[in-house]
Amino acid sequence: MTLNVKYNNKSNKSSIYVPELARINKIQQISPTEKLFDIVFEDDKNQNNFNFEPGQFVELTVFGLGEAPFSICSNPENKDFFQLCIRDIGNVSGALHRMKEGSKIGIRGPYGNGYFPYEKMRNHNIILIAGGLGLAPLMSLVKYILHHREDYKEVMIIYGAVNPENILFKDDIQYFSSRNDISICVTVDNPDAEWTGEVGVCTKLIPRVDFPVEDTCAVVCGPPVMYKFVIIELEKKNYSSEKVFLSLERRMECGVGKCNHCHIGDKLVCVDGPVFSLWQIKNLKEAI
């Protein structure tokens, strides 16, 4: 038997399935269905070694109940803790919503070799297009870009929510609006009496963007139904398919390329993604 094993995960851990202990430090209810969790590793060494890229995700264990993948939404340059924005919708997320500050959870990761290519995106105009909870993974990139603002040209966020009360990261959005080096446009499907902003789906705002074709990157994250329509609008603008990046969601059980649930064609969302370029997606049937 010749097993030529090349260890990629060089750590002292003897199993890729063992989570590290972490603590929920702070919980903020940011919409009727979403909470924002600040998470810190129990062991300082783990916290110091936890370096993630914008667009990466973690596998979160609620002990005795289950494990699920969540995208990180905080600034990668913040080394004190990281944040997850979680909707109360499944087994694990439901349990998390019932937990209190100080509760212990398990974390594996960060995972995903395909993250937002912030280095390639330097010296480009950036359009970020988010639908609903899709804003969460993009927040990590926005915060990174603002941290290194001089490396990027114009930055614009287009964000669509179902109704005004479902708008996530309201404090951040307000802060972005107060800065003059980033523009944000929020649109809702169902406005209430007080809403004075845009109404409708976020795709209808794309034609208004007038960034030049040659040095513009677009990043997209939202519900599955959104991608097709956003891509149509972006293609009308003739942006290069290698400069449009989309973060995809799939069912994941392991996060490390073994359980196979997240496969699309010959790619695995967990190890090859979750962020793919539009060119990659065009070559992956059923990606969108």
Add this chain to the structure above:
Amino acid sequence: MLYKVMGRDVFKDFVKSLISNYEFIGPKRKDKAVHDFVPIKDISELDINYKRTTIPPAKKILFPPDEKLVAYEVNEKIKVRPVVESSEKVLFGINAWDINGMNFLDRFFVTDFVDENYLERRKKLIVIGMDSEPTETNFSPSMDSEYAKDGFDLYITELKDRYFIRINTARGDEILKKYSVTENALVKDFKDYNNYMDNYRKKFKLDVNIKDFYDNFELIYDDDEFWEKVAKNCYSCGSCNLACPTCFCFNVKDDIELNLKDGNKTREWDSCMLPEYGLVAGGHNFRPDKENRLKQRYRCKLKTFLDKFGRYACVGCGRCIEVCLAKINIADNINSIKKEVSV
């Protein structure tokens, strides 16, 4: 590779010594048609002239249907530890295509991230291969899998009056030295071996046109009518996955004992044919149609890993054809894709 021959008279004693010195797993007759690889305590239980085994032996041993991965204690403090259990075993009588299936799993479970649970078991598994009779649904020569050139310690080929042994590891060589008497294989032994192999290869009757599949599949992929026809009778039962020597999909679940303190993470086999395979929280299903799931299975088996590893994730054992309740035949379907495109 070293080549030795063993006399018929000492073969039985060799097997007996292995049974008494190791945890020994070999083929045992289960009923008229099927054998199963189970722990063997006495040589009388062992029947190496088998034809059908429903569950592939290597998958069952190396990647069990359910397996504890992590154990934890939930008290004031939470303690988490990995569970990696393995013991030395002899797997005796596994055939060439099942060894090739195991070789695929080897490659899969150590790529990107190393799965210690699989790897530890694999390292401790002493593999002694022997040929078995192919079934009518076997097309392993088309998949380059009827012959194993790696993945075993010893491979024993039964010639008329002696056994021709290929020795692939130092461990295999030591076992052979310790428990038997062998001689170096000479020209006449190789001649007889070659003759044997010629006859052996003639036993495989089913031929599958896999070479053109790679490109044709992309053309036929969007042909809904074709896939509706292929998947028409599919019950989405997942039998094909259970019987496959290379299928590896699994779910991970967390459980807690009744004392509400001890918990664990367990993985259990999953099937890409089940409707909930692509279901995510919130109720969106990325693969709601059986046609879609079936063609994705074909892509996984016949294309994905050709790109990734340069080999198919199908060894042509034909088990999925035999166990399919709806008589969906992967061999026929591969051939009909070529026909469909050529018309």
